[in-house]
Amino acid sequence: MHDVADLALDLADFISASPTPYHAVAEAVARLTAAGFTEQVETAEWDTTPGGRYLVRDGTVLAWWQRGDVSPLRIFAAHTDSPTLKVKPLPDTGAGGWRQVAVEVYGGALWNSWLDRDLGLAGRLSLYDGTSVLVDVARPLLRVPQLAIHLDRSVNQGLTLDAQQHLLPIWGLGSHSEGDLLAFLADVATVDAGEIAAHDLVVHDLTPPARLGEHGELLAAPRLDNLSSVHAGITSLIAAAERDPSTTPVFVGFDHEEIGSATATGAAGPLLETLLTHLAGGFDARSRVFAASRALSCDVTHAAHPNYLHLHDPGHRALPNQGPSLKVNANQRYATDAPGAAAWQRACRTAGVGSQFFVGKNTVPCGSTVGPIIATRLGIRTVDVGIPVLSMHSARELCGVDDPAHLVAAATEFLTDAT
Template identity: 40%
Template sequence: MTEQAEFNQGLIDFLQDSPSPAHAVLMMEKQLAKAGFTALNESEEWQLTPGQGYWITRGACSIIAFRLGEQAVAETGVRMMGAHTDSPCLKVKPKAELLRQGCLQLGVEVYGGVLLHPWFDRDLSLAGQVHFRNKAGKLSSALLDIKQPIAIIPSLAIHLNREANKNATVNAQLHLPPILGVDESEGASPNLVLRHWLATWLRDAGHEVAEVIDYDLCFYDTQPPALIGLEQEFISSARLDNLLSCYTGLKALLQSDKQTQAATSLLVCNDHEEVGSASAIGAEGPFLESVLRRLSGNEQQYQRMIARSLLISCDNAHAIHPNYADKHDDNHGPKINAGPVIKVNANQRYATSSETSALFSSFCDMAKVPYQHFVVRSDMGCGSTIGPIAGTKLGVRVVDVGAPQWSMHSIRETAGSKDAWYLSQALQAFISEWDGADILLAES
């Protein structure tokens, strides 16, 4: 197996094992621990050793991992990579049970900018966090992944909606509750059915559950990720946006342990990007800043560190779609398998500047990988990333980049089988080969 093929298989395994943000963080923790990184607790005093790797989680769904450089961060800055762990999905409501026309359903809330139509007629399962009281009466929590399909959202037959292929709309309240089965309780209230099921599943997994108290659960498609295309040119999977970037950044960070690094390298993967990042564990919260301040030691050192640092915000980009090419600017339509994309927006929806764009292109040159540019059409709105939020909050230089993909925010997305690898190579060059001089020259 080639290095690139091994990388892609690892990405596929990561996608399969990460049906929720909490699962993605757990998978990253396992890889960090295997690589010799040490878990830190925010409530404790840290004793850090240069050259060693560490990680911290917050809320179980956001994670920061870093390898401490041999030199002080105030002298070298921090080489940061950012991504997000969440993806648009359907989340289960707290009192979710519905009984309609003899069918047992669960009410769901749309999380993020979901492309809704692809959710119909898929084999769905449930995953996420469950909080429960154990037999000793203490609160505890566990991750749940049911794995097997337990629900479906059936489409309405075209015979009953002859306009379905012209102007079909989806009412999130009425049309999205998944069906789990036929109810045979003869009119009895279905309340607490889900909690009883969750308790049973957790007990079968070895947890001592007396009562399920609450949960954070999302439905997901059970179809596994796959390499597709005549020559396996594509990766097709749920949650490519943005678990592809989480995995790519993680691999770049772990690769840095192959040689002693003067500068500190860091990966931050936040939850809640798809809903604006405004939370204690989102990019607009204090998580990253608090870690950086602890690494710097004092305010003077912190400001010197920020001035010497660079953040590469990694979030997938819109590849040009051959059936909808008119949706792109003629000169800025990124192609699949043509390299990572530098994302630019004059209205600061992306944080890229000409300086940081030039720096990232130099990392691609170091890694001998191609790169592209994306600018949204001037008559269309532009999405955003954690990049502008981190740049505003920290005052750090930022470049927004990402692997090109199709079907963003669908239940199943498609990216190129070369592009994640290309991005990982550029990130490794950023960490291991860049001497930091360019950014200092730009200040003088």
């Protein structure tokens, strides 16, 4: 198993380098390249020689260790996106002598968690020549100011926010004019502002990841949902490849999970199916390969909240540092079934890490993951797991410092298990 402290620090570095899905993909590619993986260009002829490969489209990355023959597929699926505030196409706005940025909510963000934070701005600028440039303003630039209690004495009895009116970040004083923000970002990215045709930009919290607790047993960080899983997937894929396994291990980090996955680069799109069909030897051969394959859908789950224990099932509470949680739902909001659960439990036992169960309380509906989408699209047995976190979908979340190493160890066994 990787050293617990080292892997937690490595996760923190990965998160800091990945304020957007596009940056997460770039960081993943850098790590894969350093491990000897080479790019499979999506529009080029398919390279069938053995070795490590990766394929990128926008905020989604797929990577795999390709054998010389067809073998059962072992898939680790996660997602690169996180709830945030996304900049609108015409970003410049303002009122009352303040310059502001027009944003809309991306995914199921906890709106109040974005108030009174020092925020950066990151994403990609798409140019008229067809290229895109990554940009990251990783310094205090924006702030969504909360109203002082003197002007709303009832705020502690219930905060009500209007996403259109109350979530606009400020970034300066004076009157706004069209092109101010993009001109600023053009300077940062060293491109001609007049060549920016479009953009995908989001705000991000600048507070760096940190260990906390008496013994440093917890890790606070932005975007643990779901960069903790992306990091584990890349790390376990590289570790699996080093074993030269008799399986074909695959990693996919999808974009757009937080908004339903129904996009060209989301889990409901064709990218994973196209890759796996290639690896299975073509459409006519894939049914028997898919039948022998397994997928691990990895996304964070809810840690038992000490202030709200009544919202958790009393027999299936998950806690940090006790191993990843197996996620089960009778209505298949999670894709786990008994044979899939057994495969995951075997991986945990082989890796020497604990395993927990998460089942939602009957009166509290649970969310879902890419797992049911993969199972439905491909007919591949899929199991849902995740490390427990508090404050899910907040600008800053909390997990156990041991959990990244536990997840990587178990996932490596899952990817290399030919049983």
